[in-house]
Amino acid sequence: MNAQFKKGVLELIVLESVRKRDMYGYELVEEVSKVVDVNEGTIYPLLKRLTNERYFETYLRESTEGPPRKYYHLTAAGVLYRDELEREWDTFQENVCNFLKEHKDG
Amino acid sequence: MDKREFLKELGKYLEILDEKEQQDILDEYLQHIEMKMKDGMSEQEAIKDFGDIHELAADILEAYHVKPQYDGKNRQNLMKVKEEGKKVCHSAAEIVGDSCRDGAKALKRLWNGICDILKKPFRLAGKLEGKMSEGFSSLHSGKKESKKTKKENGVKTGFMMGVWNGFKRGIGWCVSAFRWCMRCLWNLFMVGIALFSGICMMFGILFFGIVIVLLIAGYPLLGVMIMTFGIILATGALVVLSYCSMRRGSKKREEEC
Numbered sequence: 001m002n003a004q005f006k007k008g009v010l011e012l013i014v015l016e017s018v019r020k021r022d023m024y025g026y027e028l029v030e031e032v033s034k035v036v037d038v039n040e041g042t043i044y045p046l047l048k049r050l051t052n053e054r055y056f057e058t059y060l061r062e063s064t065e066g067p068p069r070k071y072y073h074l075t076a077a078g079v080l081y082r083d084e085l086e087r088e089w090d091t092f093q094e095n096v097c098n099f100l101k102e103h104k105d106g
Numbered sequence: 107m108d109k110r111e112f113l114k115e116l117g118k119y120l121e122i123l124d125e126k127e128q129q130d131i132l133d134e135y136l137q138h139i140e141m142k143m144k145d146g147m148s149e150q151e152a153i154k155d156f157g158d159i160h161e162l163a164a165d166i167l168e169a170y171h172v173k174p175q176y177d178g179k180n181r182q183n184l185m186k187v188k189e190e191g192k193k194v195c196h197s198a199a200e201i202v203g204d205s206c207r208d209g210a211k212a213l214k215r216l217w218n219g220i221c222d223i224l225k226k227p228f229r230l231a232g233k234l235e236g237k238m239s240e241g242f243s244s245l246h247s248g249k250k251e252s253k254k255t256k257k258e259n260g261v262k263t264g265f266m267m268g269v270w271n272g273f274k275r276g277i278g279w280c281v282s283a284f285r286w287c288m289r290c291l292w293n294l295f296m297v298g299i300a301l302f303s304g305i306c307m308m309f310g311i312l313f314f315g316i317v318i319v320l321l322i323a324g325y326p327l328l329g330v331m332i333m334t335f336g337i338i339l340a341t342g343a344l345v346v347l348s349y350c351s352m353r354r355g356s357k358k359r360e361e362e363c
Contacts, residue, residue, distance in 0.1 A: 025134050041155070041157060042162070048170070052169070052170070066137070
């Protein structure tokens with residue numbers, strides 16, 4: 001799959017995954033990998049950026065195995081941002097679909 | 107490449123970032139590798155999954171709005187700049203240190219001068235007492251001689267001398283009592299100042315604490331905080347000054363001896 005495609009929707013997928021429940025990094029990487037085949041390394045910088053932009057909050061929670069895990073939680077600003085991205089995505093993919101359909105028919 | 111090498115390499119690219127932030131990122135990657143290994147993947151495979159380390163670092167730096175070109179060459183420049191900065195800092199520190207030393211010397215001189223001025227009244231009082239007793243004794247001797255020539259009465263002179271000595275002792279007591287009172291008053295005055303400034307200092311510290319808490323909570327009180335700190339220092343200095351200016355009896359006695 002085209003790397004540029006992935007990059008664009010990755011943010012939306014990450015935001016949506018965390019909206020359902022708080023997740024730690026590795027868990028989130030696995031969740032996202034189910035949808036798009038993406039280099040795992042690139043999700044952490046994305047999480048960092050979204051945290052720096054206050055769309056995520058982080059907190060540490062002890063785990064039964066290994067060191068405490070850093071959990072990501074979607075903030076109110078994050079929810080708004082996710083909704084906006086979803087709207088953008090919907091119109092974008094609708095437009096692209098319509099365009100492709102017209103050309104096929106025509 | 108094992109995970110330690112990988113993290114070290116990645117850390118090199120991230121040097122531009124804050125120390126804590128770097129550690130945060132590296133911890134995250136270390137945890138990721140360890141979890142992959144727990145899932146049955148080898149260390150090498152887990153690291154390979156991250157792809158090119160340079161691209162990964164560029165991705166991370168991009169998230170911090172840092173130019174990804176910030177690598178080796180620039181790092182060397184950065185080191186140079188750091189060295190230069192260190193040198194400048196060192197020389198600046200030397201200058202500041204020297205001027206501080208000079209300032210301290212000047213302050214010491216000033217303090218000695220102030221002490222001299224403060225001590226003057228006491229020294230004058232001491233001299234006055236000495237002169238007074240001298241004067242009295244000369245007066246006494248003059249009287250004695252005149253009386254000797256006039257009457258030449260040994261018994262009467264002895265009696266007069268006794269009276270005179272008593273009188274002299276009385277005056278001496280009066281003077282030392284007066285001096286004691288003066289010292290007492292002076293010390294009371296100083297204790298008053300010390301107590302007052304001490305209380306002010308306590309309130310200052312209390313206020314300082316409150317201001318710091320408010321400052322941390324986000325109120326723009328930096329100026330007030332610095333001011334309060336200044337007040338604390340000033341009142342503290344006043345306490346020390348008034349304590350040092352107290353006249354102690356034992357010192358006095360030594361001087362008298």
